[in-house]
């Protein structure tokens with residue numbers, strides 16, 4: 742004799758649980774914390790003033806103070822093309838010859854700060 746709970750299809754509502762997880766994930770990603778498990782608590786909203794200091798250290802040589810120095814790759818209007826989250830992702834994984842400055846010398850919070858500054862050009 743088979744108990745009702747052991748019949749196929751009578752298990753827990755797995756699909757519902759997954760749907761909730763997927764619904765929550767974009768919000769987590771938007772906060773910029775999805776790629777750094779465990780770093781959630783450390784990340785604050787972008788500090789553009791700190792980002793500017795880092796930009797002037799590591800980005801200005803190529804992109805210029807207003808973002809227009811690289812012919813064909815102006816980032817002055819970057820805000821119109823990508824949001825701060827995408828900009829952070831780019832800084833973390835840029836296309837050569839742009840150098841990869843994450844995770845060193847810049848950590849996740851530094852990247853968020855630089856993105857906040859560059860979004861304000």
Ligand code: HEC
Pocket residue numbers: 796799800801802803804811814815816819828831832836837838839840842855859
């Ligand atoms: C050695 C020179 C160099 C440095 C330093 C550099 N970049 Fe770049 N960056 C480039 C080049 C070259 C590209 C274009 C890459 C491509 O798409 O072929 C680029 C592309 C970009 C883009 C994308 C532009 C687009 O059109 O989508 C962003 C945003 C950007 N850089 C931001 C930064 C920031 C912020 C920093 C400092 C943390 C930085 N870059 C440092 C050379 C540099």
